[in-house]
Each structure stands twice: as structure tokens, then as C-alpha cells.
Amino acid sequence: MSRTLFATRLYEAMIDDEQLLGELAHSIRSFAEEDEAGKCWSREKAYKGYTSYASLNDLPRRDPAFDDLKRVLTAHAVRFAKDLAWGVKPKLDSIWVNLLKPGGHHSAHIHPHSILSGTLYVEVAKGSGPIRFEDPRLPMMMAAPVRDEDAAEELRPFVAVEPRPGLLLLWESWLRHEVLPGTAKADRLSISFNFA
Template identity: 55%
Template structure:
């Protein structure tokens, strides 16, 4: 008998590789949350419990040297992940398409979504105070499991949802079609992260 694993869903997690930069990013994200009126307005209008520069600032690596340093490190991590995924890029590299800061209030979350028009998406975790939730990933086959029984608890990778709780300083990458969310937290501190998309 042979049991094979087909169509794997890969997830990349590693230390970013620059602890000092994480401190700089925390300062920069908190400053953006204070200064970016358009971002605060968008967050309020869309029920985002905190701040995001997602719809307001699209030039963070040009605007702030900390984000430029982050981009250089992310390019390396994304290249490793692209290789692990077996992408045939025809000699080209994936390019950073967008990058945004997130400062969620302690009880804030972000509902399930995907990142269309991108190849690789990810997040760098800057601050995860007590009560913060991680990244909840959804099995991409879930909608097709019409009559499937639940999976045993001793097989965590086979559950319909898997929650990853990274450490500050970690970078997590996934293919952009993978549905994911941030469940609402129970803490009082600011959950700070930087999210991004890469395209081909």
C-alpha cells in the first residue's frame, strides 16, 4: 500500500533576520497610525478595529527607510518560498506589489479573505501582545468536502482551519489564493504587523 500527498498547500515561516529592524518597524507603524488620517478614515469606514495603511499609502519603502530595509529582506524570503513552491518563473523574480502597515486594537480581527492578482502574500509580525490571535488558515478544499467526516484532533495539519501563532520578528508566507483571517483577540495591547503581496 502507498499513501501519497498530492497538491500540497505550502506555508513558509522564518525569522525575518533583523531584530533591530523589528523595533524600527514598530515605531514607524505607530507613527503612521497617528499621522495617516486617510488610513484611519478608511479603517473606520470599513469596520477595521484599528489602523491600516492598506488603502491610503502605497509607497512605504520609498517613504521610510525601515520599510526599504524590510523589502530587501522580504525579497530573499520570497525567493526561497517561490523555489520551494516549484514556480517556473522563466528567469524572472517575483516583485513586491504592495506593502501596508496594520495596527489592530486588542480585540480587533480581520475576516476571511484572499489576495487576488498576487502570487505570494505574507505578513511580518512586529508586536503580538498577550491576547493577540495569530493567522487562521482555511483548507482550500473546504467547500468541496460535502460529506467528509471531521478530522481527528491528533492530525492538526488535516483540520479545516489551522491557526498559526507566530513570534514577533517572524515572516510568514503563503500562496495568495489561500483564504486566511485574523480572529478577534482578547488583549488590550496593539497587534502590529506589516502585510504584503508579490506578483509575477
């Protein structure tokens, strides 16, 4: 007999509000054209596309669609916190937009000073790079044998999730993740966020 210990949870939901997703897509494209500080930061960091990560910190006050999104995200974060058996109500701490050009990627990272992080995919072309999560125990697996290719998802060292429009993912902020390069010929629009 075996038991599963120390589970790492990934929350998935679909946001099926096409009007909201359309408004968010329009806003992302507008920010990508008008936000000079964000464009400059993206160029300096060799980000293939545009992100408001280091430039705009007031999206829910700046844009009514993001204020609506804030309420949606908070409701899902509260649900996930209950699933994690937390006795706290997560509060949205930061939110930013990403317009990733074809072939773009994000190297592996975590989100310090947060408890929950996530991404909402707004527009995704076929072949957009998946987000890949890393088993947090990986650095301690010094002599672990390679897993079978058909190993159960919870036993794999990496799990990739294919993006699709409306997909909302939430995870604990310490979980290392990356965006792999894709083969899509169109931009990938997403919104990332942290809860404290």
C-alpha cells in the same frame, strides 16, 4: 500505502533584527497618528485600529526601514518561489501596515491579482489572535466526516498559527485566511504584503 497530493505550503522564517523591528514599530505608530486617509478608511470599514492598506502605497520610498524590509522580504519570497518550483522571481507589489487594537480581527479573505502574500509580525502581545488558514478544498468536501481533534496538521480543515515578534509567514495568495480575535490587552503591529 497513501501519498500526499496537491500540497499547500506555508513558509515560516524568523526576522531576528531587533533594530529593524524597532524602526518598523516606530513607523507603524507614526503612520497611525499622521495618515488621515488611512484613519478615515479604517473608521469607515469598522477596522478596529489602523491600516495603511487603502492610503499609503509607497512605504519603501517613504521610509528607509521599509526599503530595508523590502530587500529582506524579496529574498525570502525568492526562496519560497524555488520551494514551490516556480520559474519566476516574485516582485513586491504592495505593502501596508496594520495596528490592530485588542479584540480586533480580519474576516476570511484571499489576495487577488498576486502570487504570494504574507505577514511580518512586528510587535505581538501575549494572547494576540492567531492567523488561521483554511484548506482550499473545503468547499468540495460536501459529505466529508469530521476529522479527529488530533489529526495531523496536513489533514485539518483549518490550521492556526500563533503570532510572535519577528515571525514572517508567506503563502500563495489564493489561500484563504483570517485573523481570529484574541485576548491580548495591547495592540498588535504587523506588516502585510503581496508579491506579483
